[in-house]
Structures are given as structure tokens and as C-alpha cells.
Amino acid sequence: MESRAFFIKDCALIALSSGIAVQTLREFREGLSMAPASSIYHHFWGRFLQPRFDEPEYNNDFAAWVYHGLHEKALAERLSVIDPTEFDDIEGLRAELIDRVEEHLDLTDWVPWSRADEQFHFIYSQILVMDTGTYLEEPSQLAEAVMNMSLGGIFYHFIDARRRTPEKVDDFSTWLVNFGDRYQELADKIQAIDPYFSSLKEIRRLLYKSFSTFFQEGHADVENP
């Protein structure tokens, strides 16, 4: 059983400046092409671990700045709807961003600009991974474990896992698949949770609901077939 254990981890992001700051839409386009891949990733996913009180108007930092800094609502909407989970890698995502910005530049007569103290700063992050000292031996323990998991833990196992693992899926479904076909249905359900238009709290709630429903609906017997 030991080899099947699921070790619960926690994580935090350490932010670094890329040194790229932009003030106009044209500079922003250049910034997008020059920024390290980890910066593109950070501005889509890093916000999940930032303090916030309400549902964000825009789903990534780029769109938020285009609206709040440049006041270009149409472009902000077009950037906000980009779903990073639809791209195989960061370069594909970067190309899509650049494409939409260039399209907007082509259609406008002037280059939108922000105040000097509202520039966009491309940052990137290092992820710091830590032990929680907790591990699971059976999938039936997942619901309670998820309920008690920190938001950093949810980020690590559900979001970071997608860029860390060869299968590019979350750690929960990877673990469930290790048990053979018994939990395939549950694994599929977990993989179907869309992380992008959500928050870590909402993802935790959805995971808990999926795990608790599955095991309450008579699947508990699969533990001892």
C-alpha cells in the first residue's frame, strides 16, 4: 500500500521581477514576446494565490491591466476569455495573446497608453513546495483530506500538477488511475473540473463534492473488491 500513498503537499509562490515594464499597448505586445514563459504562466495562474475579496472582473492579469491601465474594454474582454487550459504549451498561449493584441493595434488609430504609475510589470515566480506531513492510503480518505487542505495545497495538486506531470493532469486523478478501472469514473469527473474560471476555494468545494458524492453513492465497496 505504501507505494500507493498520496502525499499531501502545500506550496507558495515567490515572485520575481522580469525587469520588463510597459506603458503602451505596443510596448505590451513587445513585452509579451520577450517575457519568460514562466511570466506568462504566472499572470494566468499566479493570481489564484493573490489576496482577493470578490470574483475578478477579468480572468488574467493581462486583461485586467488592459482594462484598468489602458481602459480598452474590448481588448480586455478578448484577452480575458482566453482559456490557458486549451493550449498545449505556454508558447501557444503566448502566440494567441500576441495575435489578439496585434489585431487590436491594427484596428485602432492611436496607441493606448497608461499613466506612468500604472505600468504593467511582467513578473514570474518560483514555486516553493513543502510537506504537510499528511498522506492518504485509500481514495475514500480524499473528501475529508480535501476539505482540510490549504489553498496552497489545492493549487499544487490541482493547478501546478498540470505543468508538472507528463500527463498534464491533476494529482488526484493521476492517483486514482493507479488503482485500475475502479475509480476511472471519479478520475474523469475530477479532470472535467475547469479550474480557470474559478477560485481555489471553489475548486476545493467542487473536489469535495465530487469525492464525497462518489463514496456516499455506494462506491465505497470498491475499496475492498
Added chain:
Amino acid sequence: MSKILNAYASIAGEDVINYMVQLSKPLAGKKVVHVNSTREGGGVAEILHKLVPLMTALGLDVTWEVISGREDFYKCTKGFHNALQGHRVSIGSALIEIYEDTNRENAERLRQLLADADFVFVHDPQPAALIRHISKRKGKWIWRCHIDCSRPHRPVWKYLRQYCSMYDASVFSLPDFAQKLPHPQYIIAPSIDPLSEKNIELPVEEVRAVTDGFGLDPELPLLVQVSRFDRFKDPLGVIEAFRQVRRHVPCQLVLAGGGASDDPEGEAVLEEVLMAASGEDDIHVLVLPPDSHRKINALQRAADIVIQKSTKEGFGLTVCEAMWKGKPVVGGDTGGIRIQVIDHYTGFKVRTPEGAALRIRYLLHHREKRIDMGKRAKRMVRENFLLTRHLREYLALMLSLMNGSGDRIDISSS
């Protein structure tokens, strides 16, 4: 677990402390030296007073050194400070010479300690030139800039950059402050210490005794700004906003502050504030000694609204302090105040005395809003701006520099 770690576990949570213990294991016994220019007064000294014992409790060998200089040295470094914050300051070659001599003298005094250290954190521009005089450096050197240098006066930054570029890494409080430097630039927000005299819970009687002692009227709404007497903190703007509020709502204002030993301009600004407030019984200008932490704590707790109307701000720890005490903050729309004060959630950001007056009147009229904002403000500080998060990021930075900068620092054993 040591007593100090247990105390922090009771506030920040045991898991937070466990993570710090994990992070510090690979750093056990490493020699860490912090260098700044004052032991009392200002946010940097306050943070170091707590960070150093906590790092020590985690098994690191930590020393805190303060460089010393004559009056002209501080005059020069105050000029640097103002210039980094964007003022067009001209610093003559005589003062530059004193800056360089003072750094050389201090480097001589600290040579062995600095040369042997595994990590040297040099805080702000005052001791930045030390690195030039320690050619044989065993460890990693980090320049920690606490100042809002988003738009520095270029000639001064050009001069300082020659030293800053020599470091292995730098740390800024916000991405906006980072500069073009040939090394990794970490973004680490400062923090407050929930167990310090300035932030611990106080008995209601003690709060009342302090306000009585300062002659405050318990029946009148109280507005408080706690800051050094510094033009960037805009104390005159606060007085102007207060006068506009008082035309509509009876209230009283406290401007409480002291000087830092490295700030020679404080006296002049205080004079201006006293002159502006003269003859007004409801404006209380309190000049407090640097150890008045409990009094400041009490004033912040007694306040209905806390103001921090800075026009430039590295971070604004007094905002965090007020938020930790469940107070809404009306703060300047600048620097680090922007990441603490979220409009309508933890307070309001303003750019003018008129804006401040408007928001203060709104909050004085809506008690429930004040309470809700205060609760959210406290939660925000607990999750983001406590000393434990700050230390965790310093430890991660040290591990990162020790192991090379990949995008992943995995200290989990499983």
C-alpha cells in the same frame, strides 16, 4: 519547538511554523548578517527587531549590524532616499565623498563578519556601498530596498546602481519598484509582527488611559495618522482633509509620529505641522519617543478611521498595523498602500485632501461599513502581511540563491 516559534504558531497557525522549520533545515547554522543604518525608528528597524530572533530560533546564525556615520552622512543618505522616491535632488561631491568614506570605515569595522557570512542582507542605500570594500566575499549578498523607487531621480540612481549591481540579488517591496539590474530581483512585501508591543491586543482600560492621557474626547470620532514627520506622508494634506470633514461632522485628529535617527528633515516638517495645527484644539500633534509602541497601538485601536495619506510610500507598515486592529484605512493611492487598501473592501485609496475628506465623511456616516471593512482588513493581514510570511520568503530566497534559480524549490521529502 522554541517558545518564540510556539508563540507565532498560536497566531499564524502550526502549519505555517512547520513550513518555516522545513525551509530552515537546509540553512541550519548558516551565518546571516543584516546591515542597516538605524536600530530605532522606521519600519526597517522594526522588522529586524523581530526577524532576527525568529531566524535565530529557526537555527540560523544571525547578526544585525548598524552602520554609523556623522550628520553629513545622514544628510547625504536622506538625499538618496528622496531622490529614489523621485525628487530632483542634487547631492554635491563633498557629501558623496562622506558617503563613500563612511561606508569604507564601516566596511573596515565589519570586514571579517561580512566576508565570512553565508548571506548578507544590506538594507536600503545607506550601507549599499559596503560591498565595494569587501572584495573577498564568501557568501551571497542581497540588497534589500524598502523604498518606492519606481521613478528615481536618474543621476542619483545611476550613482547608486554601480553598487547595487554588484549584489547577487535584490529585493523590492513591489514589482513597480524593481529596476534594471543584472541579477534576480525578488518581490517581497514587508510585514508586521502580531506579537510586538505595537500590535498585540490591549486591554480596553489601557487604550482609554492613553487617549485620556493625550486629552482626547471619548465622545468624538477619532481620526489617526501615525507616521514620521515627513513630507511624503503629507501631514499637511491630512490637516486639510480633517478641516473639510469637521465642517460637516464633529471629530478630532491625531497626528502621531517621531523621528528616525537617520532622518534629518523631521524637525523642519514637524515645525510646519505645528504651525498648521496651531490654535485648533481638535488637532493633536503628538511627538512620541521611538519606544512608544504601546501608545501607538492604543491610538490605532482607539481610532474610528486610520489615515495614511502618503504621496509616496515604500510600503506603509502603519496601514497594515491599522488593518490588523480591524480599522478601515483611508490611504494615499501610491506604492505599497495600493496592495493593502482595496477600495470598498479594506478602505479607500485617495489622491487629494478632498478625496480623503469625502471618504472619511462616508465612513463616519456608515458604522456598519467601518466594521465590515475592518474585519476584512484583519483577515487580509492575517493571510498576507504577517512576519511569518515575510520570513518564509526570505528563507526561500536564501534556498533559491544557494541552489540556483530554477522555477521550483521543492523541500518536501516525499
